[in-house]
Amino acid sequence: MELENDCAWKPKQGMTFDSKQCAYDFYNIYGGRMGFNIRRDYSRKNKFTNQLICRLLVCNKEGFRKVDKRDPLAKNPRAETRTGCETRLYIKSDESTGKFVVTDFKEKHNHDLVSPECAHMLPSQRKISTTQAIELELAAQSGLRLGQYFELMSREAGGKQCLGYTKLDQKIYLRTKRQQSLTYGEVGNVLQYFKEKSLQNPSIFYVFQLDNEEQIINML
Structure with a gap:
């Protein structure tokens, strides 16, 4: 699928965004129109202010999966989905304006893209x-x-x-x-109590049972 160079929804180097979320939303719309799933990758924050300095958004097929440490004889091993795709959008904070600027954009994929009829079912969409x-x-x-x-x-x-x-x-x-919801209320307090105790003494353990609707029905 080819895009026109002047289309308004295509990222360009030097493009600015008011926030990191605006940049993500823009790139996600672009990914949906093109037919690929995006994800957040590398980011760096200022260690004093905790403000985001830069963020890398990539195609979901970027990189390669690490060595699977599970039993190699597993009945249902995970399928390899990454292809080392180098498509990316890199944004960096401009301290003078407070905006985020696109400093690197790569659009070429090394894999097939999803058809427009199915793109809406991509996880990021x-x-x-x-x-x-x-x-x-x-x-x-x-x-x-x-x-x-x-x-x-x-x-x-x-x-x-x-x-x-x-x-x-x-x-x-x-x-x-x-x-x-478990973070609050009596059940949440009980779970927090057991969690703290298990951290203090590794020999202490607790288990709880869930029903089909994933509600707690038993704990010991």
Whole structure:
């Protein structure tokens, strides 16, 4: 897929952004249109102010996976997905303006790109909207089976390809919300207590059991 040199959504060296998030969003839109998944890579902060100095955004196929230390006879080894792709966007903070400036941009990939029809399902493109999140939490609190709820939401959106997220995204979102809720309240205090005790004395251990909805039902 080729881009016109003057297209407004193509990164260019010297381009400025008001924040690191603006730079990420811009590059993510570019990645979606081109058909590749992006991820955050190297970053450096000022050790005195903790302010971001520079950030490197790359194609998800950048680099190569490290040696897998698991059993080489594993039944389901992870597939190799990285190809050493050198596509990147490097931004650096301009102290005089407080903005982030593109100082390096490479656009050539060494792998096939995803078709426009499927690009919306790339991990960096998927997102649960605020409205969807509220409805999802209400469904979980009401005890609805989340698999059936996902199918319902897919039909209402006109198909899974129009929903904007996958069943796995839904599961991860709810798991994260539950983990955050455990930080507070009685259960959170109990988990924190055991965590601190195990750090003080390695011989102390604790386990807890989850149900199908990943709710704690037993602890010892």
